[in-house]
Amino acid sequence: MNLILFISGGVGVLLIAVVFLLILPVRLVRGVALSFAFFLLTFGGNITAPGPVWQGCLVASIALLGLALMRSRAPVAGGKRFALIAAWWGYVGLGALLGGSYSVLTMILYFGLATLAAYVASSLDDVEVRMLYTAIVLTAVFQVVVGLLELTVFAEPVWGFRGGARENPFLTDNNRVQGTLGHPIPYSLLQGVAFVVAWSNPARWRQWWRLIALTSVTVGLIIGGTRSIILAVAGAVLVHVATNGKLASWARLLFVLLAGGVLLVNIDVGIVRIIEELLVSGSWSHRLGAFDSVPNLLARPPLEAWFGTGFGSELLLYDRGYMQQTYLRVVDDMFVYALGTMGIAGLVALVAMCITAFVLSGRTGKALLVLMVGMFFSFDLFVWMYTGIMFSIIVTLPKSDPPVAGLKAPEKALATLSSA
Template identity: 30%
Template sequence: MPRTPSAKITLAATVGVILALTAIPVLRLTGADTALRLPILAAIALVTIVTVVKDRGTTLRPGVIVALGMFIVSGSIANLRANDSYQWLTLAAFAGIAIAGLVLGASVRAHGVERPVFRWVIGVAAAQSLYAIYEVVSGAEPLWRGANIRRDGESIRLQSTLIDGFERAQGTLGHPLVLAALALIAVSMIVATDAVAKAHYRVALIVLLAGGIVASGSRNAVLVLIALVLVTWGASTWGAMAARGLFFGVPLALIGLALSEDRIRELLDSGSFTHRAGAIAVVPRLSDVRGFLSMAFGDGSASTPRLLNAGLLQSDRFLAIDNQFLLLFIQYGLAGLVLICGLIFAAIQRDAGAVRLMLVVWIAQFFIFDVLAWPSSAILLWLCVGLAYSRRAPSQDNESVEDRAVERAYA
């Protein structure tokens, strides 16, 4: 039975949004390239509206819409109390990408086209990984803009700490960590679903994606990749994955407890450990200087540079926070942190299938970089959340029976 016209529109809309945001880092553009920003964001908004109209509404649970509306109100209160450059654009992009991902994810589930969407994501990640390997080998100049933005506005590529003498690849995504995140979520789709059916294709794709992660130079992503493959490969139940996690995790935790922080830093041999560990010290520092309203609603969508210059955040050479939980607390306060994390963790609890694993992988990356600050990563996360919150069972087209089997994979 062929797909319905509505299912085809949903598939085309979802794939189109993913391709646009992974090809062009809309919030990372400079100079003449900034002319692309608003048309792309406007096109995504139009696609979202068309999807809602043709579906005659959305299959999202009402509570999700209410929570997102409360977040927008909370973020607006924070911005009204601030006066930072691009704060309203940042909030609009955050909310717009979230709405688009949720609506499209719910529509994808409603029409039972999860598998082709997963295949497109895997294909995009494989292409980015292949180009990333080429970047490292050839020394090609970064596309769009280099990942390291200096205080004077100049951008350069980061040096790799995994491969001495080479620079870190970033593909078309604007930053190596975003490239690594895309590859990781594609690996989770390969191991948790039957989007790629044949074992030798699965192995070949994982090897290619692993190559892209190594080319990105992210040690943390490499660790997540190893954990993901060890815990999930061949496991058919959550119980089996939990047992594997304990088998590998407990000894590592004991080793970590036995080592001092200085020794861990020495082993990792990277300023990124100090940077991310420094995020823990930021919370009490902000709590001491913030008033009630700032604690509740945050300092604004674009407040990070201001707070960095004031010495209230990490005091190192990095301009990013690299901890999504902390970034939400900084920008949107306790209200924003609770609303966004509540939506995501409730989605993890709701979905007993492959989407749960994908969301767990995203949460792991909250400790690596600012996931929701990058539209290409945020759209994929919110797509997963939308899949979990869709109220309608898959429609009876040619994908529905097979895709329901995918969702039962880890039930």
């Protein structure tokens, strides 16, 4: 019954989106299309969903974005950051094609949609960018509701468990929820992105709405049960504050120290406890295995060491004994994954893309990139279609940091600190 209900809901959202795109003013059509596509991708845009569902969500997203481009006036799209992400997906696709690790259909749907979504994102005007940021937070709140239902009503997640249930370290005797995202880490990543968006406030909401959004997605972070996302969010918020040129350097330093202290107190984790949990955690030792694999990956024959075996070929690396992880045949580290499947050249390309995108992005974009790159150390982000496409959108979104000019002194100080 749950499956039928959610599929029916997804079809309903798609029909509503098509009608909206046909009747909306042309100047809003791209923002609405990308917002609906983002929701569809979180709904079923991963292989943890049944085949017809994830393929349907990707095809529908391509159709929505294509319809939006046809209806809209000639967009001012592209730019350096779009060139970066397009080159990345082109390189990934070439390696996957030569290595035969992905089917042509999957490459078209995933890599093609990631590039198309990035192009549309790069074309949005300020109103549409704010609309998309609002849609991201609303989608996260929807997933919080689904997650709470998963804890209290559903017998299992919407698309079932992937690798079994996982105990929530924040909520004793409860499983980590995954909503419709197929795994707790992508679920928590969405909540983390929404938290940073609500904190940085590119959508320019009133403070009351920001407080509601921050509270909602904090609940999502707790029920998602992913410890690494807490550190990634903290890093993103601190980067957002530290890149505020209007804040005095002493105030920035003071805020960073206070925020770090508040973080440790609020999540009730001391340094000793962190060390103890990491040493006994199977998750931690599993990820250490990724780093232990680096010498083997570098010692491969020169051509393979430099260019890998093709994106998506990680199982081949396990079969040949290059990967040293203990618990799962999953890399769970994006940097090591890039080194293994795309070689030294692929790893260099990934690092160069992230650094260049960081330099070219606004404050909100920088914070979101720090969040995602922070998760690279515990999650093979590009292996999951939804998170790879979300990364592409975030990298290419135009800057939309709210102004602080024209405010009175106390209001300006508050805006400068938290939402500028």
